[in-house]
Structure formats: C-alpha cells, structure tokens
Amino acid sequence: MRHFMFMFITMSIYLLINSYNVNGQTSFSVDKWMEYMEEMAANTDDNEKIETLYSELSYLTEHPFDLNTVTEQQLKKLPFLSDFQINNIMRYRKRYGNMATVYELKNIEGLDFQTIELLLPFVYIGVIPVDNCPVTVKNMLKYGSNELYIRYDKCFQQKKGYSSYPDSILQEFPNRKYIGESFYTSLRYSYSFKDKIYFGVVAEKDAGEPFWNGYHKGYDYYSLHLLLRDIKMLKTLLIGDYKVSFGQGLVVSNDFSLSRTIIVTQAERRTNGFRRHFSTNENDFFRGTAATVNLKNIDISLFYSLRKLDAKVEDHIFTSIKTDGYHRLERDREKMNNIKMQTIGGNIQYNTSNVCLGITALSYSFGKDKIMPESKPYNIFYFRGDKNINASVNYLLKNNKMKFYGETAISRNKAFATLNAFQLMPASYISLLLLYRYYDRRYQAYFGNAFSQNSSVQNEQGLYMGIQLTPFAYWKCSAYADFFRFPWLKYGVDSPSTGREYMVQVDYTGGKNFSVYIRYKYRRKEKNESLSDKFTTVVLPYTQQRVRIQANYHLSSLFIFKTSADAVVYNESTKNSKGYMVSQSFGWKPSSLPVQIDLYTACFFTDDYSSRVSSYEKNILYVFNMPSFYGKGLRLSTTFRWDILKRVSLSAKFAYTHYMDRNVIGTDLEEIEGSDKTDIYAMLRWKF
Numbered sequence: 256m257r258h259f260m261f262m263f264i265t266m267s268i269y270l271l272i273n274s275y276n277v278n279g280q281t282s283f284s285v286d287k288w289m290e291y292m293e294e295m296a297a298n299t300d301d302n303e304k305i306e307t308l309y310s311e312l313s314y315l316t317e318h319p320f321d322l323n324t325v326t327e328q329q330l331k332k333l334p335f336l337s338d339f340q341i342n343n344i345m346r347y348r349k350r351y352g353n354m355a356t357v358y359e360l361k362n363i364e365g366l367d368f369q370t371i372e373l374l375l376p377f378v379y380i381g382v383i384p385v386d387n388c389p390v391t392v393k394n395m396l397k398y399g400s401n402e403l404y405i406r407y408d409k410c411f412q413q414k415k416g417y418s419s420y421p422d423s424i425l426q427e428f429p430n431r432k433y434i435g436e437s438f439y440t441s442l443r444y445s446y447s448f449k450d451k452i453y454f455g456v457v458a459e460k461d462a463g464e465p466f467w468n469g470y471h472k473g474y475d476y477y478s479l480h481l482l483l484r485d486i487k488m489l490k491t492l493l494i495g496d497y498k499v500s501f502g503q504g505l506v507v508s509n510d511f512s513l514s515r516t517i518i519v520t521q522a523e524r525r526t527n528g529f530r531r532h533f534s535t536n537e538n539d540f541f542r543g544t545a546a547t548v549n550l551k552n553i554d555i556s557l558f559y560s561l562r563k564l565d566a567k568v569e570d571h572i573f574t575s576i577k578t579d580g581y582h583r584l585e586r587d588r589e590k591m592n593n594i595k596m597q598t599i600g601g602n603i604q605y606n607t608s609n610v611c612l613g614i615t616a617l618s619y620s621f622g623k624d625k626i627m628p629e630s631k632p633y634n635i636f637y638f639r640g641d642k643n644i645n646a647s648v649n650y651l652l653k654n655n656k657m658k659f660y661g662e663t664a665i666s667r668n669k670a671f672a673t674l675n676a677f678q679l680m681p682a683s684y685i686s687l688l689l690l691y692r693y694y695d696r697r698y699q700a701y702f703g704n705a706f707s708q709n710s711s712v713q714n715e716q717g718l719y720m721g722i723q724l725t726p727f728a729y730w731k732c733s734a735y736a737d738f739f740r741f742p743w744l745k746y747g748v749d750s751p752s753t754g755r756e757y758m759v760q761v762d763y764t765g766g767k768n769f770s771v772y773i774r775y776k777y778r779r780k781e782k783n784e785s786l787s788d789k790f791t792t793v794v795l796p797y798t799q800q801r802v803r804i805q806a807n808y809h810l811s812s813l814f815i816f817k818t819s820a821d822a823v824v825y826n827e828s829t830k831n832s833k834g835y836m837v838s839q840s841f842g843w844k845p846s847s848l849p850v851q852i853d854l855y856t857a858c859f860f861t862d863d864y865s866s867r868v869s870s871y872e873k874n875i876l877y878v879f880n881m882p883s884f885y886g887k888g889l890r891l892s893t894t895f896r897w898d899i900l901k902r903v904s905l906s907a908k909f910a911y912t913h914y915m916d917r918n919v920i921g922t923d924l925e926e927i928e929g930s931d932k933t934d935i936y937a938m939l940r941w942k943f
Contacts, residue, residue, distance in 0.1 A: 288335070289873065290805075291373060291516070292305065292309050292879065293871045305511055306879045307509075307511070307539065308511040309879035310533070310534045311533075312377075313877045314533075314877070315332065316377060317876070318447075319376070319377050320379075321381050322344075322360075322379070327345055330344065331526060333374065333377055334518070335370065335373045335518050336370070336374070337365075337521055338523075338653065338658065339365050339655070340365045342655070343363050343365050343366070344360075344366075347363045355380070356380060365683045367725045368728075368729060368731075368764040398448065399448045400445075400447050400942065401445070401446050402445045402446075402940065403443070403444050403940070403941045404441075404443040404877065404938060405440075405938065405939045406442075406443075406875075406878070406937065407440050407936075407938075408462070408936045409438045409934070409935050410462070410933070411933040411934070411935070412920075412927045412928075412929060412931065412932055413437070414437070414924065415926040415927075416433040416924030429584075429586075430584045431924075432924075434465050434468075434470050434588070435465035435468065435470070435583060436463075436467075437462055437463065438462060440459070441458060441474075442458045442474070443455070443457050443458075443533070450485075451485060451486075453482040453484075453531055455478075455531060455533045456478070457533060457535060458473075458474035458478075460475045460476075462583075463581070464582050464583050475582055476535070476537050478496045478533075481493070481494045481495055482497075482531045489549075491556075492544075493529050493544065493546070494544050495532075495542070496531070496540050496542050497531055497542075497558075498510075498530045499528075499545065499600070500527055500530075501528075501602045501613065501615040501647075501649065502527070502615055502647055502662035503660070503662040503674050503706070504704045504705035504712070505647050505673075505705050505712055506615050506617060506645040506700055506703060507615065507700075508704040508705065509539050509541075509702075510704065515719075515737060518733075519723055519734065520686040520721045522688060523658075523678075524705075527602075527604065528547055529545040529556065537580030538578040538580060541558065541560035541598060543559045543561055544558070546558075552605055552607055556601055556604070557600075558599075558600055559599055560599075561595060561598075562595070562596050563594070563596075564596055565587075565590040565591055565592065565594075566590055567589070567590050567593070568594060568624060573593070573594060573624060573625075574628050575626070584924075594622075596619055597619065597620050597621075597622065598702075599618050599619075600617025600618065601615070601616060602614065604649075609652065609654060611651035612651075613650075614646070614648055614649075615646065615647045615664075616647075617644070617646075619702070621642070625641045632744055632749070633749075636699075636743065637699070638701065642667075643667050643699055644667040645664060645667075646664065647663060647664030649662040656679065656681060657679050657680075658678040659676070660676055661675035661676060666698050668697055668699060670697035672692075672695060672700070672703075672705075672712055672713075673692070674705055675690070676688060676690040676691075677690075683725075685723070685725075687720075687723075688719070689720055690718070690719040690721075691718050692705070692706060692707065692715065692719075694707065694714060694715045696713060697713075698712065698713050700713075709741070714743045715739060715740075715741055716739065717738060717740070718737070719735065722734050730762070730763055731761070731762040731764075732762075733758075733760045734757075734758060734760070735756075739754050740754070741753070748781060748782055749783055752781035752782075754778070754779055754780040754781065755778075756776070756777065756779070757777045757778075758774065758776045758777075760773070760774040761773055767809070769806070769809070770808075771807070772803075773803070774801075774802070774803045774804075776802075778800075779796055780796070780797060781795065781796050795827065796828075797826065797828075798826045798827075799823065799825050799826075800823070802821070803819065804819065805818070806818050813843060813844065813845050815842040816839070816842075817842075819840075820837050820838075821835060821836045821838075823835070823868060827865075830863075830865075832862035832863045832866040833861070833862055833866050834861025834862060834868050835868070836868040838855065838858075838871070838872075838890075839855075839856055840872070840873070841853070849897065849898035852895045853893070854892075855872045855890070855891070857870055857890040857891075859884045859885075859890065863885060864885045869883045870890055872892050873894045873908075874936065875896075875937070875938045876896075878936060882912075886914055886916045887915040887916045888912060889913045889915075890911075891911045891912075894907070894908040894909075895907060902941060902942040903939070903941050903942075905938070906937070906940070907935065907936060907937040907938070908937075909933075909934075910935075911934075912933075914930045
C-alpha cells in the first residue's frame with residue numbers, strides 16, 4: 256500500500272507538471288469559507304444539510320457574483336455576511352459607483368480582513384454581456400451554460416458486506432451481504448441562462464447499492480428540477496424537486512441551521528422562499544411545484560409536494576421513516592417507497608427595507624397510513640397519526656444599528672414554539688446578539704429546523720448570547736454562551752436535563768500572507784449512566800473541552816501552508832479521556848500551469864471514541880467530507896485539480912489512514928480486516 260501511494264503521488268505530479276501551459280495570472284488564496292463550513296460541521300450531527308450547504312456554496316465559487324451588479328438578495332445567500340455588511344456594500348456602490356478592483360472592499364465600513372477573506376472566492380469585478388439579452392430560444396442556445404459532473408468513489412479494501420457466501424447462507428440470512436457494487440457514483444447535469452432559467456438532473460448510486468445487476472439497473476436515486484425567475488409578477492416558479500424555507504424554521508426549513516458557528520452574531524434565517532434542489536441529499540427536499548408572485552412589497556407563495564418515503568408498513572401503520580437514503584440490503588429495499596407524504600403550504604410576506612411580516616401555514620398527511628412510534632417515556636409527545644398542521648407568524652424590525660426578528664408557531668395539537676432575537680451593532684467594530692427560544696415539549700413540526708441544541712424543534716428552552724469585536728486592525732475576537740434546558744426526557748436521558756456551552760476565539764490576520772487563530776470550546780450536558788451495581792441508572796453530567804490552534808502562511812504567491820493542532824478532553828463520572836491531533840497541509844497553485852495540488856498529513860492519538868478528533872482536509876469540488884478518528888494513527892491525503900482543457904477539468908483525492916492500535920477497522924458490514932484504509936474520489940467536469 257505504501258508503494259502504491261508513493262507511485263500515485265509521483266505519477267500525479269509528473270502528469271500535472273508536464274501538462275500544457277496557460278496564459279494569464281491566477282491568484283491563490285486560502286479557502287477560508289471551507290474552514291467556515293468545517294466549523295459549522297463540528298457543531299452538528301446533520302451531515303446531510305451541511306453537505307447540501309457546502310454544495311451550494313461550492314457552486315457559487317464556480318459562478319461568483321460581479322460586485323458591480325450583485326443584488327442584496329444574492330449576497331444574502333452567503334451566511335457569513337451580516338445585514339449591516341451587505342447594506343454597506345450596496346451603499347458604497349451607490350455612492351461611489353462601480354468598483355475598479357475587489358481590493359476596494361477594504362474601504363467598506365464593517366468589512367474586517369477575516370470577512371473579506373471569506374467573501375473573495377464568491378465575487379469578482381467584470382462585465383457580463385449576457386445580462387441585457389432577452390429570454391429567447393436563440394439567446395438561450397447561444398448564451399446558456401451547460402455543465403456536466405461525473406463522480407466516482409472507491410474504497411480499495413474489501414468490506415465485510417461484500418464478502419462471498421454460499422447461496423444457502425444468503426437464502427437464510429440475506430442481510431449479511433450488500434446487494435450492489437462497492438463503488439459510489441453520481442451524475443449531475445445543469446443548464447442555466449442568466450439568473451432566469453435553471454434546469455438540472457441529479458442521479459446517484461451509493462456504495463453497496465445495485466447499479467447494473469439482477470436487483471436493479473441504473474442509478475438508485477434521481478432528481479429533476481426546472482426553475483424560472485423574475486418573469487413579470489412571477490418571482491419564482493419551480494417544477495420538480497425544490498427546497499422551502501420560511502421564517503426562522505419553526506414550521507419549515509431545508510436550510511442548515513446557523514447554530515453556534517464562528518460567526519457568533521449571525522443566527523438569522525435569510526434565504527426565505529423556494530430554491531432548486533440540486534444535490535445528492537435524498538431526504539431533505541420537496542417534490543412537486545412551487546410558485547411565488549410579487550405584488551409590490553408583498554410576496555405570495557404556494558407549494559404542493561407528493562413524495563414517496565421509505566418505511567416498514569404493517570396494516571397501514573409505520574413506526575418511523577427511514578431517512579438515510581441507503582438501499583444496500585434486502586431489508587432496505589423492502590422499505591423503499593412504501594408510504595406517500597402529501598404536503599400543501601403557503602406563505603404571505605410583506606417586505607420593506609426595515610420591516611418584514613409573514614404568515615406561513617402547511618399541512619402534511621400520509622394518506623391511508625399512520626405513523627405510530629413505539630411507545631417510550633421519552634417519545635410520548637412525538638407526533639402520531641396521519642395528518643398534522645403547522646402555522647406561524649414571522650417578523651423583523653431593523654435599522655442601521657439594531658435588529659429584532661423572530662417567529663412564533665403552533666401545531667395542530669395547539670402546542671407552540673417561539674424564537675426571538677435582538678441584534679445590536681452600536682459601532683462597526685462590535686456586534687452583539689441575544690436569542691431566546693422556547694419549544695414546547697408537545698410542539699410537533701416534521702419540517703421544522705431552527706436554532707437549537709436538539710435535532711428537532713421540540714422540548715427545549717434556551718438563551719444564547721454572542722459578541723464579536725474587531726478592536727484593532729487585523730484582530731477579531733468572538734465569543735458566545737448558550738444556556739439551555741430540556742423540560743422533558745430525551746433519548747438516553749431519563750429525566751429533564753440542562754446544559755451550557757461556551758466558545759471563545761481570537762483571530763489575527765497579518766496581511767495576506769499570514770493568519771492565525773486559537774479557539775476554546777466548552778460543553779456540558781447530561782446523560783444516563785449506570786452505577787457500579789449495573790442495575791441502577793442515573794442522569795449525570797459530562798463535559799467536553801476542545802482547543803484548536805491554526806496558522807496559515809504563504810511562503811510565496813505559489814505556496815501556502817496550514818498548520819493545525821487540536822486537543823480534546825472528555826470527563827464524566829466513571830471515566831476521563833483525552834485526545835489530540837497535529838496536522839500539516841501544503842498547497843501549490845502555479846500561475847503558469849493549469850493545476851492545483853494540496854497535500855495533507857495528520858497524526859492523531861485519542862483514548863477512545865468520546866475524545867475523537869475531526870480531520871479538516873480539502874476535498875474535490877462539491878464534496879464535503881470531514882472524517883472523525885479515534886485511537887492512534889496516521890492520516891494522509893492528496894487532492895489535485897487539473898484543467899485538462901479550457902472547459903474540461905479533473906479533480907481527484909487520494910486518502911489513506913493507518914491505525915497503530917487495531918487490526919480491524921469499522922463495524923458490522925463496514926468492517927475491514929487490517930489496519931489500513933484507502934479511498935479515492937474523482938470528479939470530471941465538462942462545461943459546454
């Protein structure tokens with residue numbers, strides 16, 4: 256394996272260096288927005304939503320906004336920009352006219368160096384001649400943009416789920432073996448014309464799912480959408496698969512929740528309305544049609560969805576919905592598309608520059624089927640039945656210094672939830688946020704996704720406080736505190752419980768060639784623990800502390816280095832554990848070659864799973880993957896991108912993990928015999 260890895264890296268560098276030269280200059284900057292995404296991923300278990308947001312931001316880096324034509328709504332798609340910063344960008348352009356260079360961003364009040372670094376990959380200065388072209392068939396054929404992405408992933412080691420068994424064994428135990436091939440593949444095609452028309456197709460097969468055998472032929476998952484924008488009064492029309500977000504997510508939101516991120520005073524949901532679903536997320540979307548009509552300051556939105564979902568149904572009763580999207584085993588395929596969920600909803604919203612008021616309502620039903628979770632003390636307030644209704648009012652008041660926003664919602668059982676926040680920016684160098692949420696233990700909203708510590712909008716009360724300071728040039732200080740309680744039982748917690756979380760981070764950016772930050776995070780929660788007699792269970796607190804130090808530095812315009820150190824300390828009544836990881840990455844992007852190479856290496860040492868550490872490493876385009884590790888081992892990866900032709904590019908990643916403390920990796924059907932795991936990811940992109 257080590258010889259193979261050495262040959263792979265050597266051949267990659269040889270091919271890239273010997274490719275043809277291209278003219279022009281290409282600047283290489285730190286992908287700060289990727290680090291921002293990694294920080295958000297470290298605070299959530301919702302990998303599907305974070306992967307979707309990563310994919311959407313990756314698309315925007317490939318299709319950046321012209322600073323001289325970008326709109327306020329487009330800038331709101333970037334979650335790290337505050338309303339104050341967006342307003343100042345628009346005000347600067349209105350006052351001084353078109354910008355001559357992106358470096359003028361330094362002259363805009365409220366844009367610190369760290370925020371500018373986050374923003375740069377998404378903007379440019381240029382002229383877009385297509386903007387004035389009318390929507391005609393001729394112009395659509397001439398100026399429309401087509402993009403095709405083909406992705407392939409493969410683990411080189413054989414996992415237990417792909418082992419060979421006699422037919423007699425498989426007849427008796429069919430779920431001992433995956434029914435498909437061991438590789439992952441996906442295809443994405445997109446057509447766009449200006450910002451008016453979008454059409455897309457997505458197809459995906461997960462590793463272990465059948466692609467071309469006796470069980471199934473073709474991809475396992477397909478998605479299709481058509482999006483039209485700004486056609487007279489019709490603001491948005493979507494047919495096919497789409498996402499919905501209104502208010503602060505108490506009723507419906509397919510967005511990633513901006514809870515407790517490094518942008519500590521940015522927790523508001525701003526991307527209200529409909530968006531296309533153009534990702535491989537098989538769960539978090541609607542399927543049908545949606546439209547928004549604009550009447551001056553009023554937006555009227557309606558949507559309808561009918562989707563088939565996975566569940567085990569007996570006598571029209573099912574206990575839960577399968578949401579992982581995997582169909583690798585016989586039992587998975589037995590649950591495929593067994594229930595239908597119909598959703599009807601709408602929103603009416605009044606908007607001005609300083610005031611927003613909206614009303615949202617939706618109803619979802621399962622037809623002749625009913626969801627009836629197995630009765631447990633912790634889930635007695637979960638939704639049961641065949642139909643539910645949610646409604647809410649969302650509101651916002653703001654000026655240049657202050658903002659108050661929130662949402663209050665109710666479900667069919669008359670339980671309610673509310674979230675309210677007050678944001679204050681008394682000066683350009685200080686921002687404060689105070690956010691209170693109350694989610695009744697009886698509140699039920701299947702599509703709810705709001706600021707919370709829980710994975711659902713239910714059974715939680717909390718007070719969040721955040722402050723961000725830029726007291727001097729090049730320096731930024733961020734901190735938050737979150738105090739919360741769960742008034743009813745939770746899974747794994749047999750009594751009401753409380754918790755708190757703190758974070759402090761200091762950033763220093765010494766110009767464009769050096770930056771460093773240090774972050775400390777503390778979390779205290781409660782969970783069930785068995786006493787020494789093994790028969791008595793009590794609820795006791797546990798704590799987790801994390802420290803991270805990272806430095807980025809350029810040795811020249813071609814080379815960039817990133818050094819990181821992570822430490823974790825976990826404490827509970829019966830055990831203590833600790834872990835740490837030290838990593839180094841190296842990036843090279845020459846101006847005379849159509850290539851970019853990133854190398855990454857890390858050593859990790861942890862006592863157990865509780866003190867696991869995450870690997871912050873680069874991946875191929877549109878792919879978010881932040882693996883966690885525990886035990887003792889070494890992680891190596893190399894990522895490269897090669898622009899083979901002007902419109903054709905290849906990106907690939909080779910990742911290798913060696914464990915020093917085990918001879919078996921993984922569990923169940925994902926188990927690998929040995930101490931090494933090797934993966935390859937590849938994506939071919941063609942623009943035409």
